[in-house]
Amino acid sequence: MSASISAPTIEVRIPTILRPYTNSEKIVSAEANNLGELITALNDKYVGLGERLLEKNELRRFINIYINDEDVRFMGSLAATLKAGDSVTILPAVAGGRK
Amino acid sequence: MTLRINADFVAKILEQARMEYPDECCGVILGPENSGDASELRPMVNAAHSPTFYEFDSKDLLSLYRELDERSKEIVVVYHSHTETEAYPSRTDIAYASEPNAHYVVVSTRKEIAPENEFRSYRIIDGVVTEEPVEIISTIGK
Numbered sequence: 001m002s003a004s005i006s007a008p009t010i011e012v013r014i015p016t017i018l019r020p021y022t023n024s025e026k027i028v029s030a031e032a033n034n035l036g037e038l039i040t041a042l043n044d045k046y047v048g049l050g051e052r053l054l055e056k057n058e059l060r061r062f063i064n065i066y067i068n069d070e071d072v073r074f075m076g077s078l079a080a081t082l083k084a085g086d087s088v089t090i091l092p093a094v095a096g097g098r099k
Numbered sequence: 100m101t102l103r104i105n106a107d108f109v110a111k112i113l114e115q116a117r118m119e120y121p122d123e124c125c126g127v128i129l130g131p132e133n134s135g136d137a138s139e140l141r142p143m144v145n146a147a148h149s150p151t152f153y154e155f156d157s158k159d160l161l162s163l164y165r166e167l168d169e170r171s172k173e174i175v176v177v178y179h180s181h182t183e184t185e186a187y188p189s190r191t192d193i194a195y196a197s198e199p200n201a202h203y204v205v206v207s208t209r210k211e212i213a214p215e216n217e218f219r220s221y222r223i224i225d226g227v228v229t230e231e232p233v234e235i236i237s238t239i240g241k
Binding site: 015016017062064066069071073089091092093094095096097098 | 123125127143147149151152153154155157158160161164177179181182183184188189191192194195196197198199200
């Protein structure tokens with residue numbers, strides 16, 4: 001696709017619970033200019049992964065995604081820009097409680 | 100699978116639950132990768148500061164996983180307290196359980212059973228909860 005010709009390749013760390021989607025790979029990569037594109041590209045390679053990260057085109061509440069050391073929620077979420085050399089980490093929240 | 104845990108950690112977790120009451124408390128116990136050995140107690144901040152909910156702070160969570168990678172450790176136990184209800188995983192606990200290899204420990208500080216404490220352990224995999232025995236190892240005399 002023309003949109004991805006110049007897009008940088010981004011390394012993505014996958015948490016244990018999502019590795020069934022990535023053939024058990026802990027680190028995968030895809031080309032994208034922003035987080036939304038990255039999730040689309042990942043879902044093209046690893047079908048079903050996108051749905052575990054997004055709900056109604058928004059980041060799921062209990063999935064944390066970081067670009068380098070920063071939570072993407074403070075960087076525009078799906079619009080957060082990616083550049084060459086960025087590393088993305090996906091971590092499910094550790095959360096729960098009686099409610 | 101039985102959770103083997105030393106008595107000192109059990110006492111510290113229950114103490115943390117009492118200290119942070121009426122909020123839920125939370126934390127992890129780390130161990131060497133693939134050992135299943137609960138050897139390093141790590142209390143965490145409940146970023147939700149709530150009597151009915153707990154959540155690790157997003158930055159703390161990233162630091163924790165970075166450290167696991169660097170030190171070849173894994174999360175052996177994820178624990179939290181229920182303040183007024185049974186030490187059994189709630190629907191929320193089950194929905195968010197994301198470490199299929201961890202023991203999920205729930206303790207309760209509910210008053211009606213005081214001064215007894217509940218300290219119970221579970222596996223939570225794909226929404227299925229399985230309670231498991233807890234073997235408390237005495238550290239006295241070591």
